[in-house]
Amino acid sequence: MNQPLLEAAGISRTFGHVQALNGADFKVYPGEIVALIGDNGAGKSTLVKILSGADRPDGGLLKVEGQEVRFTSPLEAQMNGIATVYQDLALAPDLTPAENLFLGRELMKPGILGRLGFLNRKAMQAQSVKQFAMLGVQLKSQRVSIASLSGGQRQSVAIARAAMWARKLVILDEPTAALGVVQTARVLELCKRVRDAGTSVVLISHNMPQVLEVADRIQVLRLGQTVADLKSSEASVDDLVRAMTSGQAKEVVR
Amino acid sequence: MTNETAIAPTETAEEKMLRLVTGGWTFFLLIALVAVFLVLRPAQFGSAYNIQQLAINAAILLVLATGQTYVIITAGIDLSVGSVLVFASVVSAKLMLMLSGVDGTTYGTTAAGWDIIAIGIAAALVTGAVWGALNGLLIALTRIQPLIVTLGTMGMALGGAQILSGGVDVRAMPELLVTQVGSGRFLGIPMLVIIAMVTVVLAGIVLHLTRFGLHVFAVGSNEEASRRSGIPTRARLIQVYAISGLMAGIAAVMSNARFSTTTINGHAMDNLATISAVVLGGTSLFGGAGTVFGTVIGVFIPIILLNGFVILGIPPFWQTVAMGAVLILAVWIDQLKRRLRKRG
Amino acid sequence: MYMYKIIKTTTLASVLLATSSLGAMAQDQKTVALVLGSSGSPFYQAMQCGAQAKARELGLSLTVSAADQFAADAQIPVVNAVTAAGPQVAAIVPTDMQALIPPMRELSERGTKVITVDQTVADTSFLHTQILTDNEAGGALAADQLAALVGGTGKVLVITQPPGSLAQDARASGFEKALAEKYPEIIYLGAQYQSNDPQRAAEIITSTLSAHPDLAGVFSTNDQGAIGAITGLRQAGVVGQVKMVAYDAASAEVAALKNGEIQALIAQNPKLEGEVAMGVAAKLIAGDAVEPITMTEIVAITAEQPDLADRYEYVADCM
Numbered sequence: 027m028n029q030p031l032l033e034a035a036g037i038s039r040t041f042g043h044v045q046a047l048n049g050a051d052f053k054v055y056p057g058e059i060v061a062l063i064g065d066n067g068a069g070k071s072t073l074v075k076i077l078s079g080a081d082r083p084d085g086g087l088l089k090v091e092g093q094e095v096r097f098t099s100p101l102e103a104q105m106n107g108i109a110t111v112y113q114d115l116a117l118a119p120d121l122t123p124a125e126n127l128f129l130g131r132e133l134m135k136p137g138i139l140g141r142l143g144f145l146n147r148k149a150m151q152a153q154s155v156k157q158f159a160m161l162g163v164q165l166k167s168q169r170v171s172i173a174s175l176s177g178g179q180r181q182s183v184a185i186a187r188a189a190m191w192a193r194k195l196v197i198l199d200e201p202t203a204a205l206g207v208v209q210t211a212r213v214l215e216l217c218k219r220v221r222d223a224g225t226s227v228v229l230i231s232h233n234m235p236q237v238l239e240v241a242d243r244i245q246v247l248r249l250g251q252t253v254a255d256l257k258s259s260e261a262s263v264d265d266l267v268r269a270m271t272s273g274q275a276k277e278v279v280r
Numbered sequence: 281m282t283n284e285t286a287i288a289p290t291e292t293a294e295e296k297m298l299r300l301v302t303g304g305w306t307f308f309l310l311i312a313l314v315a316v317f318l319v320l321r322p323a324q325f326g327s328a329y330n331i332q333q334l335a336i337n338a339a340i341l342l343v344l345a346t347g348q349t350y351v352i353i354t355a356g357i358d359l360s361v362g363s364v365l366v367f368a369s370v371v372s373a374k375l376m377l378m379l380s381g382v383d384g385t386t387y388g389t390t391a392a393g394w395d396i397i398a399i400g401i402a403a404a405l406v407t408g409a410v411w412g413a414l415n416g417l418l419i420a421l422t423r424i425q426p427l428i429v430t431l432g433t434m435g436m437a438l439g440g441a442q443i444l445s446g447g448v449d450v451r452a453m454p455e456l457l458v459t460q461v462g463s464g465r466f467l468g469i470p471m472l473v474i475i476a477m478v479t480v481v482l483a484g485i486v487l488h489l490t491r492f493g494l495h496v497f498a499v500g501s502n503e504e505a506s507r508r509s510g511i512p513t514r515a516r517l518i519q520v521y522a523i524s525g526l527m528a529g530i531a532a533v534m535s536n537a538r539f540s541t542t543t544i545n546g547h548a549m550d551n552l553a554t555i556s557a558v559v560l561g562g563t564s565l566f567g568g569a570g571t572v573f574g575t576v577i578g579v580f581i582p583i584i585l586l587n588g589f590v591i592l593g594i595p596p597f598w599q600t601v602a603m604g605a606v607l608i609l610a611v612w613i614d615q616l617k618r619r620l621r622k623r624g
Numbered sequence: 625m626y627m628y629k630i631i632k633t634t635t636l637a638s639v640l641l642a643t644s645s646l647g648a649m650a651q652d653q654k655t656v657a658l659v660l661g662s663s664g665s666p667f668y669q670a671m672q673c674g675a676q677a678k679a680r681e682l683g684l685s686l687t688v689s690a691a692d693q694f695a696a697d698a699q700i701p702v703v704n705a706v707t708a709a710g711p712q713v714a715a716i717v718p719t720d721m722q723a724l725i726p727p728m729r730e731l732s733e734r735g736t737k738v739i740t741v742d743q744t745v746a747d748t749s750f751l752h753t754q755i756l757t758d759n760e761a762g763g764a765l766a767a768d769q770l771a772a773l774v775g776g777t778g779k780v781l782v783i784t785q786p787p788g789s790l791a792q793d794a795r796a797s798g799f800e801k802a803l804a805e806k807y808p809e810i811i812y813l814g815a816q817y818q819s820n821d822p823q824r825a826a827e828i829i830t831s832t833l834s835a836h837p838d839l840a841g842v843f844s845t846n847d848q849g850a851i852g853a854i855t856g857l858r859q860a861g862v863v864g865q866v867k868m869v870a871y872d873a874a875s876a877e878v879a880a881l882k883n884g885e886i887q888a889l890i891a892q893n894p895k896l897e898g899e900v901a902m903g904v905a906a907k908l909i910a911g912d913a914v915e916p917i918t919m920t921e922i923v924a925i926t927a928e929q930p931d932l933a934d935r936y937e938y939v940a941d942c943m
């Protein structure tokens with residue numbers, strides 16, 4: 027049995043009087059898409075924030091490839107190979123796809139020009155074209171500001187950026203929530219490509235048919251605890267709903 | 281499931297025309313204005329003298345507007361530019377006067393050498409940059425709106441200048457400064473114009489070709505996203521406002537050289553003039569987009585308008601009416617542009 | 625994208641180059657340019673009306689222009705544009721006695737005959753004439769009026785513009801000298817500066833009253849200061865108690881005179897100045913000699929002379 031890429035065990039987190047997480051577990055293995063689902067208030071956002079380094083647990087531990095870690099910031103999580111794409115996408119609408127891919131990690135011209143701060147736009151453009159091609163992302167144009175791209179294409183840019191800089195794991199928070207049917211299908215296809223390229227994907231979603239279609243495994247949160255860990259090939263929408271609302275479901279033995 | 285091609289059909293001719301117009305319309309407006317005035321008064325409007333004067337009159341505003349471009353691209357605004365200019369010009373002038381050993385505000389010029397002038401220039405630049413950094417610090421750290429912060433520093437800088445000077449202009453400038461920089465020429469081009477051109481070109485290179493420049497756009501486009509991507513957004517904001525202040529310092533030196541006196545009661549409209557110029561040039565008030573070249577066009581439009589109107593003998597009030605109309609047009613077209621790209 | 629930018633720049637450059645090769649200026653017959661101190665001022669509007677009427681009479685082609693602020697950096701571009709237009713005579717109200725010298729000298733060197741109106745500059749070597757009022761005498765006249773109103777004793781204040789405008793400086797110093805020489809009983813509180821800002825003038829009055837509740841009189845060297853000062857007096861409720869003498873006879877001041885808020889006005893005649901300027905211009909165009917200094921009148925008007933006030937009121941009746 028291979029080692030989980032990222033493992034969270036017994037995570038608890040309290041905000042004032044509210045216990046958002048109460049001994050939640052989570053596991054992601056290399057090369058898979060795992061969906062994290064749960065009703066509103068189940069603790070998904072809190073768990074995601076902890077996994078991505080934006081928040082710290084009050085109890086429990088996190089392990090990356092078997093080593094215990096404590097993330098003090100999202101930057102630290104990123105250095106450990108984990109990137110998160112939140113619903114607001116964190117893209118700069120006036121910049122081009124290439125500029126967005128390299129935001130904060132721009133390529134410099136070689137030699138003294140580079141040290142003076144001159145950008146190597148050609149190299150950034152070339153690499154971003156490669157990255158998009160590898161992931162099968164086709165954009166209306168690579169040279170316009172991303173504000174003029176569709177919602178689905180913007181989402182694809184955000185995911186492509188995360189996959190480019192985080193080689194181990196990409197966490198996506200409700201990536202298709204605001205998208206139409208066709209765009210949703212493309213984003214899900216992109217998730218598969220990311221997984222196939224070697225980066226695992228954690229998908230938070232409300233949409234159960236979607237989740238069953240694209241994820242390899244599904245973990246269900248309810249009232250701050252993990253109540254189910256199902257293989258998507260063996261689960262049905264009813265199973266998921268039952269798990270989310272009552273906490274009872276078939277368990278997977280791995 | 282196969283991936284359909286997501287590439288939209290190429291732009292229709294109409295869309296292309298629209299994009300061209302909204303992108304470069306101010307340039308065409310400038311050309312049109314020049315053409316109209318040339319046709320109506322060729323020998324007067326088009327004389328070498330007039331063109332040189334237009335360039336000289338544009339020089340100081342150009343330097344100020346370049347700084348304002350940076351600020352507005354970060355979705356901010358700097359109302360303090362005129363006042364900081366006045367403050368820096370007073371500090372610079374008083375320092376040079378003190379160092380030349382002459383007392384009081386005598387008329388005419390002093391015999392200060394280039395070493396004293398250099399100190400005076402340095403003083404103006406540092407003073408401007410410090411005011412700018414103060415703006416940046418307040419905006420970046422306290423999160424107060426740039427409009428309010430720079431409104432405050434505008435008052436403080438002007439008041440400070442009046443306190444330092446007693447409300448009386450310093451009129452004794454180093455003669456070398458006035459003759460060599462204020463009215464001097466190099467290869468036939470007025471020194472002031474050369475200073476402006478060099479400043480504008482450098483500013484353009486930094487803004488459009490360096491990482492710092494890209495960060496300026498990024499912060500203006502989405503500050504939170506930039507922060508999350510590891511860009512030091514607070515530092516960038518402070519630097520951008522410091523640049524605006526530095527430009528005001530450069531402009532202060534140019535102003536002292538040109539008018540041979542500080543102009544404490546002048547420059548009152550400079551802030552609005554720079555903002556108009558930047559907006560006319562196509563920079564969006566919402567941040568994230570703009571060019572230095574556009575600002576150059578934006579600076580020249582009101583100057584050419586005023587010049588042409590005076591030559592044609594049109595009453596002064598019409599100039600302000602025309603300028604207001606052009607500005608509204610500029611902002612409306614900016615809105616159009618934004619809506620156009622959302623359609624994509 | 626960059627190709628587009630290059631095209632734009634070269635087009636602009638070639639247009640500029642082509643036009644700069646155009647040669648000599650056309651010299652129309654009898655062209656005169658008048659550059660006022662600022663637009664939107666009743667004094668200068670009256671001057672403009674007088675000039676325009678006289679110009680029509682004399683068959684002169686007159687253009688009038690002004691910047692929107694009374695400041696050198698705003699006026700110089702206007703003077704530059706006038707220089708480019710190349711009139712035969714230019715009558716200018718210089719807003720700064722030093723900063724306007726280079727552009728006006730250049731105007732003169734390019735063949736235009738230059739005269740100053742109402743204000744003047746420190747270097748008059750290239751001017752054909754200066755049309756002035758005797759501001760120092762006007763200040764002295766104001767001193768006489770105010771002294772009479774306060775009964776020869778008490779505290780008085782001057783509200784003026786910061787040093788730099790020769791006319792205002794002269795009025796203030798004329799006033800001060802007359803006080804020192806003729807009215808030793810009067811306590812002079814000094815001069816306070818406001819830059820054509822009625823708001824500021826009002827504040828000066830109220831603060832002075834707080835410090836000196838027994839303030840007897842105020843002299844304002846121009847209309848903006850007067851209007852602000854009256855507001856300050858009204859706020860403090862001492863209208864009529866504190867005597868006001870003001871320079872200029874703008875409509876607001878004339879109304880205040882009739883209302884009892886101002887007790888005396890020292891009026892210039894801007895309309896006459898405008899007419900005189902055109903007369904001089906016509907002479908210069910004809911090649912005749914003119915006097916280096918042309919004085920126009922100033923008149924003291926008291927509250928008992930409402931008809932005189934009406935006569936001298938700065939009205940822009942041509943606008």
